Structure formats: C-alpha cells, structure tokens
Amino acid sequence: MGPGPSNVPPSVLNAMSSQTIGHLDPEFLILMDQIRSKLRQVFGTDNEVTIPISGTGSAGMETCLVNLLEPGDCVLVGINGVFGNRLRDVAERACATVTEVEQVWGRTFDVDQFREAANGKKFKLVCVVHAETSTGALQELQGFDDFADEVGALLLVDTVTSLGGVELNIDESGIDATYSGTQKCLSCPPGLSPVSFSDKALEVLSGRKTPVQSWYFDLTLITQYWGEERAYHHTAPINMLYGLHEALELILDEGLQNRAMRHLTNCQALIAGLQEIGLEMLVPESERLPSLTSVCIPPGMNDEQVRRQLLENHGLEIGGGLGPLKGKIWRIGLMGASSTSENVSFCLSALSEALRFQGF
Amino acid sequence: MGPGPSNVPPSVLNAMSSQTIGHLDPEFLILMDQIRSKLRQVFGTDNEVTIPISGTGSAGMETCLVNLLEPGDCVLVGINGVFGNRLRDVAERACATVTEVEQVWGRTFDVDQFREAANGKKFKLVCVVHAETSTGALQELQGFDDFADEVGALLLVDTVTSLGGVELNIDESGIDATYSGTQKCLSCPPGLSPVSFSDKALEVLSGRKTPVQSWYFDLTLITQYWGEERAYHHTAPINMLYGLHEALELILDEGLQNRAMRHLTNCQALIAGLQEIGLEMLVPESERLPSLTSVCIPPGMNDEQVRRQLLENHGLEIGGGLGPLKGKIWRIGLMGASSTSENVSFCLSALSEALRFQGF
Numbered sequence: 001m002g003p004g005p006s007n008v009p010p011s012v013l014n015a016m017s018s019q020t021i022g023h024l025d026p027e028f029l030i031l032m033d034q035i036r037s038k039l040r041q042v043f044g045t046d047n048e049v050t051i052p053i054s055g056t057g058s059a060g061m062e063t064c065l066v067n068l069l070e071p072g073d074c075v076l077v078g079i080n081g082v083f084g085n086r087l088r089d090v091a092e093r094a095c096a097t098v099t100e101v102e103q104v105w106g107r108t109f110d111v112d113q114f115r116e117a118a119n120g121k122k123f124k125l126v127c128v129v130h131a132e133t134s135t136g137a138l139q140e141l142q143g144f145d146d147f148a149d150e151v152g153a154l155l156l157v158d159t160v161t162s163l164g165g166v167e168l169n170i171d172e173s174g175i176d177a178t179y180s181g182t183q184k185c186l187s188c189p190p191g192l193s194p195v196s197f198s199d200k201a202l203e204v205l206s207g208r209k210t211p212v213q214s215w216y217f218d219l220t221l222i223t224q225y226w227g228e229e230r231a232y233h234h235t236a237p238i239n240m241l242y243g244l245h246e247a248l249e250l251i252l253d254e255g256l257q258n259r260a261m262r263h264l265t266n267c268q269a270l271i272a273g274l275q276e277i278g279l280e281m282l283v284p285e286s287e288r289l290p291s292l293t294s295v296c297i298p299p300g301m302n303d304e305q306v307r308r309q310l311l312e313n314h315g316l317e318i319g320g321g322l323g324p325l326k327g328k329i330w331r332i333g334l335m336g337a338s339s340t341s342e343n344v345s346f347c348l349s350a351l352s353e354a355l356r357f358q359g360f
Numbered sequence: 361m362g363p364g365p366s367n368v369p370p371s372v373l374n375a376m377s378s379q380t381i382g383h384l385d386p387e388f389l390i391l392m393d394q395i396r397s398k399l400r401q402v403f404g405t406d407n408e409v410t411i412p413i414s415g416t417g418s419a420g421m422e423t424c425l426v427n428l429l430e431p432g433d434c435v436l437v438g439i440n441g442v443f444g445n446r447l448r449d450v451a452e453r454a455c456a457t458v459t460e461v462e463q464v465w466g467r468t469f470d471v472d473q474f475r476e477a478a479n480g481k482k483f484k485l486v487c488v489v490h491a492e493t494s495t496g497a498l499q500e501l502q503g504f505d506d507f508a509d510e511v512g513a514l515l516l517v518d519t520v521t522s523l524g525g526v527e528l529n530i531d532e533s534g535i536d537a538t539y540s541g542t543q544k545c546l547s548c549p550p551g552l553s554p555v556s557f558s559d560k561a562l563e564v565l566s567g568r569k570t571p572v573q574s575w576y577f578d579l580t581l582i583t584q585y586w587g588e589e590r591a592y593h594h595t596a597p598i599n600m601l602y603g604l605h606e607a608l609e610l611i612l613d614e615g616l617q618n619r620a621m622r623h624l625t626n627c628q629a630l631i632a633g634l635q636e637i638g639l640e641m642l643v644p645e646s647e648r649l650p651s652l653t654s655v656c657i658p659p660g661m662n663d664e665q666v667r668r669q670l671l672e673n674h675g676l677e678i679g680g681g682l683g684p685l686k687g688k689i690w691r692i693g694l695m696g697a698s699s700t701s702e703n704v705s706f707c708l709s710a711l712s713e714a715l716r717f718q719g720f
C-alpha cells in the first residue's frame with residue numbers, strides 16, 4: 001500500500017510465468033495487437049500509436065520528451081512535485097528551454113497560472129502531471145487543451161498513477177502525448193510504460209529536423225515493430241507483456257467506470273478513518289487523488305519507526321515523503337487490486353496501533 | 361532455437377510469478393545485492409558497478425555509450441554485423457564522431473585492423489562486439505585492451521550473446537564497459553540488460569563536463585539506487601529481477617566452465633549434423649560462436665516457407681538473416697537452457713524434413 005508497485009492479481013503473475021516465445025512469433029504478434037487495442041480502451045483514445053515502452057514509467061516520460069523536443073525548443077512545465085521536476089530535468093537534457101510554472105507541493109494548478117507564466121509566448125510543449133505520485137494531488141485537466149492551442153503547443157500529460165484507477169479519456173481531454181506505468185492502478189509488475197501519441201504529435205515527430213537523441217526510445221523505430229512492418233528493433237520484454245495483456249483484460253472486465261468508482265469509494269473510506277484517528281490530509285478535498293492519499297505525519301511521530309513497525313509487524317508497506325515532504329507525510333496507495341475495503345480496514349488498524357505505540 | 365529469447369527454465373518462470381514487493385523493501389534490497397554479486401561472478405569481474413539496467417540489451421548499449429561519451433568525442437567502432445552498426449548509430453546520436461572499422465559480416469577482426477583504422481589518432485572509446493548475434497561470429501578479445509591503451513581509449517565490448525554461454529572474464533580481458541541481455545545464454549526472459557563498468561570507466565564518467573543526455577540511463581543516478589544510498593531513481597522491474605536472481609543461481613550452480621563446455625559440445629554436434637545434411641556454415645570454424653550458428657540457405661530453398669514449416673509442424677523457431685544476410689542464412693540458437701543434445705537432434709530432424717519437402 002505504498003505509492004506503487006501495487007499488489008498483482010494471481011492471474012497476472014500466472015500469465016507472466018508462461019514460457020517465453022519469440023518476439024516475432026505470429027502468436028506473439030497477435031498478443032501485441034490485442035495489447036494495443038486494450039490500451040486504447042483504457043486510455044480512452046483512438047490513437048494508433050498507443051503502445052507499451054520497454055522500461056518503467058520514467059522511460060515513457062523520456063520517450064515522450066525526446067521524440068517531441070529538438071534542441072532549443074521551448075517547454076512549459078508545471079511543477080508541484082517530484083515528477084514535474086523530473087519532466088524539467090529530462091527536457092533540459094534534451095536541450096530544450098524550460099519555463100517553470102510552480103505550485104505548492106500538494107496543490108494543483110489553475111490553467112490561468114500556466115497562461116500567466118506563458119506571458120504571451122509560444123511553446124512547443126506544455127507539460128502537466130495528472131496524478132502527482134509524490135503528493136497525491138489530482139490535476140483537473142479541463143482547459144489545458146485550449147491553453148496549449150493558444151500557445152501553439154502540444155499537451156503532454158503524466159498519467160502514471162491515474163491510468164486505470166481514475167476517470168481518464170485522453171481524446172476528450174485533448175491530450176497529445178501521455179505516459180503511464182504498469183505498477184500503479186494497472187496492477188501489473190513494474191517494467192513497462194504505456195504511452196499514447198495523437199496524430200498531431202506524430203506530425204511534429206515526422207517533421208523533426210534532427211534525429212531523436214535516444215535510439216532505444218526512438219518512437220519511429222519502435223512503431224515499425226509494433227506496426228505493420230514488424231521490423232525488429234529491440235527484443236520485446238515478452239513475459240512482462242503477457243502480464244500486461246492479462247492485467248488489461250481484468251480492467252476491461254471490471255469496467256473502467258466501476259473501477260474508478262471502486263478507487264474513489266475506498267479512498268473516501270480510508271480518509272474518513274484516518275481523520276477519525278486524528279490525522280490530517282496534505283491535499284485539500286477537491287484536489288485529492290483516489291489512488292494515493294498523503295497524510296501528514298503528526299508532530300513527534302518518528303516517520304521511519306512507524307513505517308518499519310508497519311512492515312515488520314503487519315507486512316504492510318506505506319510510502320514516505322520525497323524531497324521537501326520527506327518526514328512530513330506518509331503516502332498510502334489504494335491502487336488497482338490493492339484498492340479493497342479489506343485493505344482500508346487493515347491499514348487503519350495497523351496504523352493506529354503503530355501510532356499508539358509512539359504515544360499518539 | 362532462434363537468436364534469442366532462449367527457453368526459460370521453470371524455476372525462473374516460477375520466481376517471476378512471486379508477488380511483487382516494494383523496490384525499497386529491505387528484502388528486495390538484499391536480493392539486489394545478491395544479484396550484483398552473482399553478476400560479478402558471471403562477468404568475471406570485481407567491478408563495483410555491475411548491475412542490470414531496466415531495459416533490454418540495447419538499453420544497456422545506450423547506457424554505456426551515453427554515459428561515457430560527450431559531444432565531439434571520437435569513437436572507433438568495429439562493424440561486422442547489425443550490432444556494430446547499432447553502436448555507431450547510438451554513438452552518433454550522442455554527438456560523438458565515429459570512425460568505422462569494417463569487416464565482412466560473418467568474420468571477425470584482427471586487432472591490427474583497428475590499429476590501421478586508428479591511424480595514430482587518439483580515441484575516447486574503442487567498441488567491439490564479442491558475439492555478433494546477427495552473424496554468429498565470436499570475436500577474439502586478446503590484444504584489444506593493449507590497443508585501447510595505445511589510443512588512450514576505454515574498451516567497450518558487447519557481450520549480449522556470450523555472457524553465460526561462452527568463456528568470459530572481463531577483468532582479464534581488460535574490458536572497461538560491457539552490456540549484455542538476459543534473454544540469451546542467461547535464459548531469463550528479455551527485459552534486463554546487465555552492464556559492468558571498470559573504475560577507469562567510472563573516472564571518465566565522474567570527469568564529464570556535460571550532463572548525460574538520458575535521465576533514465578544516467579548511471580550516476582542509477583548507482584545511487586543500486587549502491588548504499590538506496591535513493592529512489594525509477595521503480596525497478598521487481599519481478600524481472602526475481603527471474604534474473606534465479607537464472608544467475610542456476611548458472612553458478614552449473615559452473616561457468618561446465619556451462620561453456622555444454623554450449624561448445626552441443627554446437628559442435630549441431631554443426632556436424634548440419635554438414636551431414638549438406639549445409640554450409642557462414643562463419644569459418646575458428647571464429648564460430650557456440651551459442652549461435654549461422655547456416656547458409658542452399659540455393660533454391662525458400663527461407664520463409666522453411667521457417668514457417670518448422671514453426672507450424674514442429675513448434676520450432678529458428679531465425680532468419682538480418683540486413684545483407686536476409687534470405688541468405690538461418691540462425692540457430694543453442695543458448696542457456698536451450699543448449700541440449702535433445703534440441704540438437706530435434707532441430708536436425710525437423711530441418712532435414714523441411715528441406716526434403718522443398719526438394720533439397
């Protein structure tokens with residue numbers, strides 16, 4: 001119940017333990033097509049290029065940035081946590097010029113803050129994090145597509161901790177590029193990063209004047225393998241893809257709306273229980289992420305001792321804070337298969353015991 | 361029995377299906393240390409930085425190049441197949457200046473060819489492929505460390521298809537950086553790329569004047585997670601690492617020398633059988649790679665029909681040729697768990713049936 005990886009359903013683990021077949025085996029090519037089709041449904045998109053990158057979530061982030069940016073391009077990045085910072089770092093390594101929009105960690109942006117920061121200038125890319133895994137804040141996306149249009153930019157959104165757990169329809173939200181991870185609300189082990197690119201993003205890609213700086217993340221080469229050419233690029237992580245295929249099937253069987261409702265209901269029950277214990281949430285009610293709750297560590301409580309006690313006495317992992325929030329919050333994930341009412345009760349009882357032990 | 365992925369032993373598949381735990385869980389940190397230690401044994405090295413990169417073999421190649429190269433650096437690359445070409449491509453994307461040393465595909469280099477191509481100039485990096493997966497040629501490494509010293513360079517070697525199947529001791533060979541893949545002679549599914557960096561390579565890394573262009577492959581950040589700091593970089597592919605841990609255990613239980621001997625013996629039996637059928641090998645006897653055999657397609661035989669028949673009638677995959685060797689060779693892998701005398705007989709009988717069917 002940390003900020004990911006979440007628990008993995010037995011059928012996904014079982015799928016991953018099937019014998020490895022070749023990355024050009026006709027049976028495997030069928031599985032790849034099914035994964036693409038299911039991913040499109042979960043992302044809410046018709047984007048042809050909707051595929052898993054062979055790396056974890058940050059590999060997907062880098063794929064989006066290095067394919068869409070060329071040296072000197074201007075990027076507007078919203079920073080309200082670790083992953084906004086990471087977007088800036090990766091964009092700068094791609095030799096882009098980054099303009100930051102800052103917000104307090106634990107809060108989200110009003111699109112007008114972006115408008116103000118843009119200050120009438122044009123940009124190649126506007127980047128915002130939908131679900132900030134370092135704070136548990138859920139960004140309202142409405143208005144960002146219009147704003148990106150105003151400044152002549154593509155809209156890039158981090159959906160690592162929202163995909164499969166929170167309502168998301170990237171076509172309706174006008175998102176041009178997005179990346180996610182398998183180990184959060186998809187409840188598949190870490191190792192793959194689903195990405196999706198709109199036609200507009202692909203036009204920008206095909207109009208590049210310089211080569212993509214990464215060979216491994218070069219989307220044009222990758223899509224020649226995932227598309228009709230089936231041209232060998234790198235050896236796909238076969239067994240991870242078996243797992244993703246099964247995880248997506250479970251999600252579509254449950255239904256995206258049911259799944260979002262389950263995440264919301266369990267999160268609300270968790271928060272009610274945490275408040276009953278006397279704890280405060282980091283994020284204001286209207287900006288909370290159903291898959292991850294950040295709770296403020298009460299004064300006098302020892303962060304690491306409490307977490308160690310939870311792990312050793314209860315086999316329960318929750319996350320600590322990162323960067324400026326280290327020692328100040330705990331992050332409790334209710335993601336994918338881990339989002340159950342049993343886990344809510346279990347966590348509340350274990351945490352209140354650990355806190356009582358510390359004299360709370 | 362293609363050029364990888366090889367078959368995966370049941371205990372490795374079973375390990376991969378264990379429940380996912382956190383990437384900072386104390387139990388997982390112990391597993392990480394064990395993986396590092398076992399990898400050092402398999403590579404034959406004392407290098408502290410010997411870790412699996414969270415991507416397939418090409419991700420390891422890119423990790424080596426982008427960490428060791430800065431814009432304008434000069435690199436000498438031996439090209440005798442697809443992977444030498446890929447080294448050049450990745451190095452050029454890192455804005456290095458590449459000098460090529462060319463050799464016929466299916467043959468290996470004499471170090472004097474490198475000396476001649478260097479032409480008295482200095483280089484930052486000398487790159488050579490130990491086991492060319494596109495041709496089945498095994499490069500003799502002796503003399504390359506002295507040559508790299510002569511030209512002031514680090515020695516980078518591709519060991520994707522040799523690690524765990526062919527005798528290899530990177531410290532004795534004076535290799536400064538190397539990358540491999542899990543899906544070849546390690547017989548673990550694809551998805552991880554073991555790499556190793558010598559102290560001399562780490563000195564070059566720490567003396568960089570420019571940031572590493574890739575965030576995901578930034579070795580300094582990655583080693584802060586794999587080293588004592590345990591600083592979160594990206595979420596490690598937990599279940600893949602369970603599999604690698606078990607695969608390495610199997611290798612060390614068998615013994616590296618026994619394993620190399622098994623690969624050699626089975627390869628020799630395969631070649632004897634292929635020759636008996638009347639087929640010719642692409643690679644001269646003294647330059648053959650025990651884990652992968654390239655056999656010339658006899659005139660008049662239909663490459664794709666034969667391979668389809670093997671797959672459909674026998675469930676047997678062998679590889680076709682790449683690039684200039686497309687339609688000219690078949691590549692038969694005897695890697696890791698797939699290198700058995702049963703597989704040799706099975707392949708020979710299936711292939712001769714398929715060839716007879718084509719009128720051979």
